[in-house]
Amino acid sequence: MELELLTPETWISEQKRLIGFAIRYGDKRLAVSTIHVLRKLDPSLLKEGHNTPIGAVVVIAKHSSRIVGFGFAQDGDEGACMFVVHPEARNLGIGGKILQTMIERLGKLCCNVAADNTASMALCFRLGMTAVSMHRGPTGKPTLRFEKDNKQVKVRPSLPDCVPQ
Numbered sequence: 001m002e003l004e005l006l007t008p009e010t011w012i013s014e015q016k017r018l019i020g021f022a023i024r025y026g027d028k029r030l031a032v033s034t035i036h037v038l039r040k041l042d043p044s045l046l047k048e049g050h051n052t053p054i055g056a057v058v059v060i061a062k063h064s065s066r067i068v069g070f071g072f073a074q075d076g077d078e079g080a081c082m083f084v085v086h087p088e089a090r091n092l093g094i095g096g097k098i099l100q101t102m103i104e105r106l107g108k109l110c111c112n113v114a115a116d117n118t119a120s121m122a123l124c125f126r127l128g129m130t131a132v133s134m135h136r137g138p139t140g141k142p143t144l145r146f147e148k149d150n151k152q153v154k155v156r157p158s159l160p161d162c163v164p165q
Contacts, residue, residue, distance in 0.1 A: 001063050001094060002061070002062050002063075003059055003062075003098070003101055004060050004061075005057065005059055005105065006058040006060065008044055008046050009043075011046055011058055012043055014060070015038070015039075018038075018058070018067075018072075019035060019038050021067055021070055022038070022082065025084050025085070025086050025087060026082075026084045029114065029117060031139060033080070033138055037079070037080040038080075041058075041072075041074065045074065053107075054106065055075060056072070056075070056079070057071075057072070057073050057102050057106055058070075058071070058072050059072075059102055061085075061089075061098055063089065068085065068088075069086065069094040070083065071083035071084075071095075071098035071101070071102055073106060073109055073111075078110060081109060081110060081112070082111075083095055083098050083099060083102075085098075090119075095120075095123050096123055096127060103127070103148050104150060106150075107150050109147070109150075110146065111124060111129070111145075111146045112135075112137055112143050112144070113143065113144050114137055114139065114141040114142070114143050115134070115143060115144060121144060127148065130146065130147055131144045131146055132146070132147050133145045
């Protein structure tokens with residue numbers, strides 16, 4: 001299995017195919033608003049500028065040139081986030097690799113996962129994401145908000161032992 005980060009050019013050529021993949025294999029879990037964001041995605045957000053951080057990431061997973069998974073995130077801390085893995089390729093670690101790549105590329109990630117989607121919730125927890133709140137999602141279901149910041153945690157150097165004199 002290989003992962004590919006899409007460039008603005010490859011996004012333009014693959015957009016319709018990937019949206020179709022997401023709709024077909026997303027188990028009717030994807031919100032209409034997420035599909036709308038995918039359709040309107042400005043390809044320039046996929047490219048890191050001189051003074052601007054990357055605004056979006058699209059990752060596809062391929063096996064023998066066949067797409068087996070696809071992930072998208074825009075504005076890692078607040079924008080849309082979704083990933084879909086082909087049913088025949090589930091439980092092979094593909095979703096985790098896609099999400100980890102999105103976290104590394106954006107530096108942080110926020111995902112909203114419906115409470116009845118236990119597989120996606122378990123994946124978020126395995127990747128060290130933290131459930132920070134619960135709300136009603138766009139489909140009306142209870143939904144958990146997961147967050148992960150990929151910044152290194154600064155560890156304070158330990159102080160020397162104090163020896164009373």
